[in-house]
Amino acid sequence: MSTSAIHTHAARWGRDFVFNLAGVVTAAVALMLWTLGSIVSLVLAITYVGLFAGLATLLAIRWLARLERRRAAIVLGEPIEERYRPLRDEPRSYAARLHELVGEATTWRDFAWAAGWGWIGPITSILAAGLWVAVFGMLSMPAWYWAIPGGFDVGILAIDTPALALATTAAGLLLIPLCGVLVRAITVGELTAMRFVLRPRGEVAASPAAAAPPALGPPFELHVSLSLLAALVVTIVWLATGGPFWPVWVWFGLGVLVALHAVALRSWAARGDAERAFRVKAEFCALIAGYLWILWALSGAGYPWPIWPMLGMGTAVALRALVLYGDRLPWIDRRALVQRVDVLTRTRQGALDVQAAELRRIERDLHDGAQARLVALSMHLGRAEERLADQPEAAALVRRAREDAGLAIAELRDLARGIAPPILADRGLKAAIEALARRSAIDVTIDGDCDRRPLPVVETAAYFVVAEALTNVAKHAAGAPAHVRVTQDADDRLVLEVADEGPGGADPHGSGLSGLRSRVEALDGTLSVVTPPAGGTTVRAELPCGR
Amino acid sequence: MRAVIVEDLALLREGIVALLRENGVDVVAQAEDGPGLERIVAGHKPDLAIVDVRLPPTFTDEGLRAAIEARRRHPGLGVLVLSQYVEPVYTAELLSCGEAGVGYLLKERVGEVRAFIDAVQRVAGGGTALDREVVAELMRARQAGGDAGGALGSLTPREREVLELMAEGRSNAAVARALVVSAGAVEKHVRNIFAKLDLPASDDDHRRVLAVLAYLRAGAG
Numbered sequence: 001m002s003t004s005a006i007h008t009h010a011a012r013w014g015r016d017f018v019f020n021l022a023g024v025v026t027a028a029v030a031l032m033l034w035t036l037g038s039i040v041s042l043v044l045a046i047t048y049v050g051l052f053a054g055l056a057t058l059l060a061i062r063w064l065a066r067l068e069r070r071r072a073a074i075v076l077g078e079p080i081e082e083r084y085r086p087l088r089d090e091p092r093s094y095a096a097r098l099h100e101l102v103g104e105a106t107t108w109r110d111f112a113w114a115a116g117w118g119w120i121g122p123i124t125s126i127l128a129a130g131l132w133v134a135v136f137g138m139l140s141m142p143a144w145y146w147a148i149p150g151g152f153d154v155g156i157l158a159i160d161t162p163a164l165a166l167a168t169t170a171a172g173l174l175l176i177p178l179c180g181v182l183v184r185a186i187t188v189g190e191l192t193a194m195r196f197v198l199r200p201r202g203e204v205a206a207s208p209a210a211a212a213p214p215a216l217g218p219p220f221e222l223h224v225s226l227s228l229l230a231a232l233v234v235t236i237v238w239l240a241t242g243g244p245f246w247p248v249w250v251w252f253g254l255g256v257l258v259a260l261h262a263v264a265l266r267s268w269a270a271r272g273d274a275e276r277a278f279r280v281k282a283e284f285c286a287l288i289a290g291y292l293w294i295l296w297a298l299s300g301a302g303y304p305w306p307i308w309p310m311l312g313m314g315t316a317v318a319l320r321a322l323v324l325y326g327d328r329l330p331w332i333d334r335r336a337l338v339q340r341v342d343v344l345t346r347t348r349q350g351a352l353d354v355q356a357a358e359l360r361r362i363e364r365d366l367h368d369g370a371q372a373r374l375v376a377l378s379m380h381l382g383r384a385e386e387r388l389a390d391q392p393e394a395a396a397l398v399r400r401a402r403e404d405a406g407l408a409i410a411e412l413r414d415l416a417r418g419i420a421p422p423i424l425a426d427r428g429l430k431a432a433i434e435a436l437a438r439r440s441a442i443d444v445t446i447d448g449d450c451d452r453r454p455l456p457v458v459e460t461a462a463y464f465v466v467a468e469a470l471t472n473v474a475k476h477a478a479g480a481p482a483h484v485r486v487t488q489d490a491d492d493r494l495v496l497e498v499a500d501e502g503p504g505g506a507d508p509h510g511s512g513l514s515g516l517r518s519r520v521e522a523l524d525g526t527l528s529v530v531t532p533p534a535g536g537t538t539v540r541a542e543l544p545c546g547r
Numbered sequence: 548m549r550a551v552i553v554e555d556l557a558l559l560r561e562g563i564v565a566l567l568r569e570n571g572v573d574v575v576a577q578a579e580d581g582p583g584l585e586r587i588v589a590g591h592k593p594d595l596a597i598v599d600v601r602l603p604p605t606f607t608d609e610g611l612r613a614a615i616e617a618r619r620r621h622p623g624l625g626v627l628v629l630s631q632y633v634e635p636v637y638t639a640e641l642l643s644c645g646e647a648g649v650g651y652l653l654k655e656r657v658g659e660v661r662a663f664i665d666a667v668q669r670v671a672g673g674g675t676a677l678d679r680e681v682v683a684e685l686m687r688a689r690q691a692g693g694d695a696g697g698a699l700g701s702l703t704p705r706e707r708e709v710l711e712l713m714a715e716g717r718s719n720a721a722v723a724r725a726l727v728v729s730a731g732a733v734e735k736h737v738r739n740i741f742a743k744l745d746l747p748a749s750d751d752d753h754r755r756v757l758a759v760l761a762y763l764r765a766g767a768g
Contacts, residue, residue, distance in 0.1 A: 367601065371631055371654075372556050378658030379562045383569065386660050402658045409655045413632055422632050426607035435636045439684075441691035 013132075013180040016187040019075040020128035023190065026068055027121025030114045033060050055098045058107055065110035068117070069198055078191055083200040106200060113197045121190075128186040135179045138172030141165040182232070185225025192222065223261050227254040248298065252291075259287050278324055285313040345524075352523060356457030363419045371412050378405040420460045429459050433466050433484055441474045442500075443481040450488045454545040461519050462486075462496055462543055465527065468512045469498035469539040477502020477537065493525075494543045504535040513539065548671050550595040551576045553584045553610060554629070555602050563597065563657055570664045579603065581613035588617050588624060595625040595671040599654075600637065611637050618644050625670040629654045633680040635688065642764065646757050650676030650716070665721065675716035675756050682714040685763040698744050706743070709736040713759045718752040 037057030044050035066082065073079035085104050101107050137144070144152070145165035152159055159165050231254055234247040263284045270276035292306035327334050381402040388395040416422075424432035429450065437444035453459065466484055473482045480502035487495045506529065517527040525543035550572050554560035564574045576587035580603045588596055596617060602609040614626045625648035628641060638651050650670040656678060657663050666676035677685075690699055702710060705726075712722045723733045737755065741748050746758045 364606070367631055368556060372559055375631075375654045375657065376558050376562050378655050379559075379566060382658035382660040382663075383566055386569075406655050406658065409631075409653075417632065421634075422601075422608075423634050423636055431636065435634070439635060439688060439691075 009180060013183065015075055015077075016180075016183045017129060017132045019071065019187055019190075020125040020132075020183065022071050022075065023117075023121055023125030024129055026064065026071060027117055027125055030064055030121060031118035033057065033064060034111075034114045034118045037061065051095060051098060055101065058098070058101050058111070061110050061114045062101075062107065065113055065198060068113065068194060072191060072194055076187070076191060078195075080195055080198050081200055082198075109197055109200075113194070116193070116197065120193075124186050124190055128183045131179050131183055135172050135175050138168045138175065141168040141172070181225055182229055185222060185229055188222045189226065220261055220265060224258055227258050230254055252294065252298065256291055259291070263287065274324060278320055281320065282317050285317055289313065348522075348524075352457050353455065356455065356460070359419045359460075360425065360456060363416045363425075366412050366416050371409060371416075374405050374409045374412070378402050378409070381405065420456070421463070424459060424463050425456070428453050429462055430486065432463050433486065436463075436467055436470055437484065440470050440482075442470070442477075442479070444470065444484060445481065446484045446486070448486040450486055450494060450545075452488075452545070454494050454543070458494060458523055458525075458543050458545060461516070461523055461525070462494055462541065465496055465513075465516050465520065465539070465541045466498055468516055472506070472513070472539075473498070473500040473502060473537075476506055488545065489542075492545050494545050496541045496543075497538055498540075499536065499538040501536050504531050504537050505533045506531040506537045516541075548595065548668065549573050549575050549591065549593040550597060550667070550671070551578070551584070551587045551591060551593045552597045553578045553580070553587075553602065553613070554597075554599045555579045556599075559599075559654070566657060566660065566663075567667070570660070572664070572667060581609040584610075584613045584617055585620070588621055592621075593624070595627060595667065597627045597629060597667070600628055600630040608637060611641065615640065615644050618649070623673075624648070625673065626650070627652065627667060627670045627676065629657075633678065633684055635681070635684050638677070638681050638684075639764070642760070646675050646760060647753075648673045648675075651681055652676060652678045653680060666716070669716055669718075674753055675760065677715050677760075679711065679715055682711050682763075685714065685760075686711065689763045689765075701743050702740065706736050706740050709733060710740050710759060713737070713740075713756055714763060716756050719755075 037053070037060065041050055041054040041057050044053050062084075069080045069082050084106055085100075141159060142162065142165045145159055145162060159168065231247070231251050234250045238245065238247045263280065266283070267277065267280045270280045289306065289310045292309060296302075296304065296306050381398050385395050385398045385402065388398060421432060421435075423435050430446070433446055437446055454462070470482060470484075473480065477500045480500045482498060482500040485495075485497040485499075489495050513527065513529060520527040520541050520543060523543055525541060527539070527541045529537065529539050531537040548571075550567060552560060552563060552567075552574055554563065554577075560577060560579075564577065567574050575591045575593055578584055578587050584596060584598060587593075596614065598610045598614045598617075600608055600610045602613070611628060614628050618624055618626050626641070627650035628637075629652055630637070631654050633653065641649050641651055648670055650666055652663070652666060656666070670676050686699065699707075708726060709722055712725055717725065719733045719737065720730060723730045726733070738748065740746075741755075741758075744762055746762060749755055749758065
């Protein structure tokens with residue numbers, strides 16, 4: 001034990017001692033006040049004097065109660081809140097003052113304390129103070145031995161040699177911690193009772209501590225200490241009376257209660273955490289099983305009946321464990337699942353890459369193949385048309401064919417634009433969004449940047465999200481400016497936000513965004529629409545940049 | 548007129564060359580990629596370069612950048628960019644390097660031989676040729692973005708047609724031909740348009756085109 005810990009203990013035990021020493025005095029006063037005051041007041045109640053006696057008794061008890069609160073505050077540093085209705089100053093009849101006092105709940109709390117402490121206090125505080133006095137006596141035994149020539153008898157032991165006196169000192173030293181703990185227990189009990197009785201009730205402000213979970217703090221310590229004390233007392237009683245060793249049953253009962261208390265506190269602490277709660281449950285079952293076996297042993301070790309409740313509890317625990325830890329069982333191969341997810345993630349990414357590459361290839365092929373051929377066709381038809389100037393009917397046919405070719409080219413152009421607008425492929429997302437902003441009917445501001453170009457498939461999805469969001473703004477929030485923000489977050493995700501200052505309250509599922517959502521989700525991204533009724537809509541998409 | 552052409556698809560390149568030669572345009576050199584443009588322009592000093600936007604090696608906007616760079620190095624060179632799609636950003640960049648002698652046409656316009664040759668000659672002569680899709684895009688942007696007072700909306704359908712044709716870069720005579728009306732009627736429409744859009748009147752075809760383009764582009768952001 002470190003020096004500071006010894007200091008702390010010594011200080012605490014010293015305070016306990018002083019508290020109980022003072023308690024002896026206050027208990028005596030309380031007993032006197034209560035008995036004398038009650039008796040005198042009641043006896044004199046038939047006369048007017050009884051009124052004064054009653055008033056004086058109640059005021060004296062109030063004084064005692066305030067003194068008691070101070071005893072707790074000053075000696076133990078555990079203040080107890082005090083709240084009396086302020087006494088009015090103007091002179092009034094004694095009857096009115098008595099009436100006022102009687103009508104105040106705190107008066108009766110004080111009264112109850114005076115009564116209770118008057119009876120219990122002498123026992124507990126004398127016991128507590130006496131324990132320390134006994135220990136002091138044992139410690140100072142050599143001095144007594146020296147002072148009283150020829151030795152003396154302390155009841156159970158005659159101190160007649162110096163060695164015995166010194167041995168008593170040694171025993172006293174060993175008893176200090178036990179005495180400290182026991183007196184501590186008594187003191188905590190007294191304080192708890194004092195708090196319970198003397199603390200004002202009613203409009204107590206809800207303190208945050210009230211909601212805090214019970215810790216393994218004073219109440220538990222108190223429980224343990226009192227149990228130890230009780231165990232000690234019954235053992236002493238057994239030593240004095242003899243007979244079969246019955247205190248073992250008391251020990252058993254006290255032990256069960258302490259264990260249950262501990263389990264309750266631990267399960268409270270474990271609430272919300274399934275694994276911890278499970279461990280507490282398992283411990284509890286083990287504890288019960290242990291006690292059942294002790295019980296079995298104490299009751300003569302006959303038929304081993306505890307195996308049946310153990311079987312039941314074991315089954316319950318095993319089932320719970322299966323639910324909780326089932327995925328760790330060897331035949332459910334978690335690693336295989338992880339690998340499978342890995343493979344799926346990779347192959348999906350691969351599939352999307354291939355798809356994106358494929359789309360761009362198709363677009364290229366259209367450009368260089370079908371579109372180019374149609375342009376060439378249209379050109380040759382144009383040249384033919386020129387040469388058919390003298391045959392208007394044939395020229396009209398050729399012209400018609402050229403116009404059809406022109407329509408086919410326009411359709412292919414739209415198709416290619418739907419795959420990805422040329423500026424996106426050529427210059428990247430920011431330029432493409434700027435082009436969108438320029439063509440939009442609304443005011444669009446753009447900020448943010450992305451240093452590195454995401455995968456084409458991601459870029460394209462991002463582009464269409466912004467395009468669709470801006471179209472929606474123009475449609476539903478006409479005139480409201482929109483703001484586009486493009487950033488790359490720390491996890492290398494592309495984050496797009498399109499916010500407008502329109503009326504809000506848009507349907508996040510009704511717009512063309514739900515189609516885009518599946519496109520974004522296929523890329524492992526998310527798309528959310530925040531549209532408070534108060535106004536303003538924000539479409540936010542997050543997309544992994546890829547690879 | 549001396550022209551060069553940069554187009555990576557031989558099929559198209561050869562067809563366009565044949566078409567141009569039939570119509571009296573002297574194609575002096577051909578190339579297939581961006582760097583090739585600079586080489587042949589420096590070597591042949593042509594009046595006009597016809598350039599595809601998408602060229603090797605990157606197949607992105609290589610041709611556009613090469614065309615802008617060529618104009619910067621060779622003032623007076625007409626540049627006609629051909630593309631398979633309309634991208635307003637690219638049009639804006641091309642026009643930003645000076646409206647005189649630039650053009651942006653969809654490739655399929657080569658089938659409209661007369662109009663195409665007309666555009667080629669116009670660009671080579673310092674005029675402008677914008678595809679009608681580009682003009683439509685400009686009109687849309689102008690109306691969405693900054694058509695203050697609804698000036699465009701106040702045009703009659705006919706005036707709107709005239710405005711669009713002018714924005715493509717056509718002269719009054721060409722507009723009259725395209726709409727099959729008299730030159731006088733076009734004159735009248737043009738005066739009305741300029742009054743409604745509050746543009747400075749001018750007798751010069753090209754200046755009118757520039758005024759209209761400037762007006763439309765001001766709203767396109």
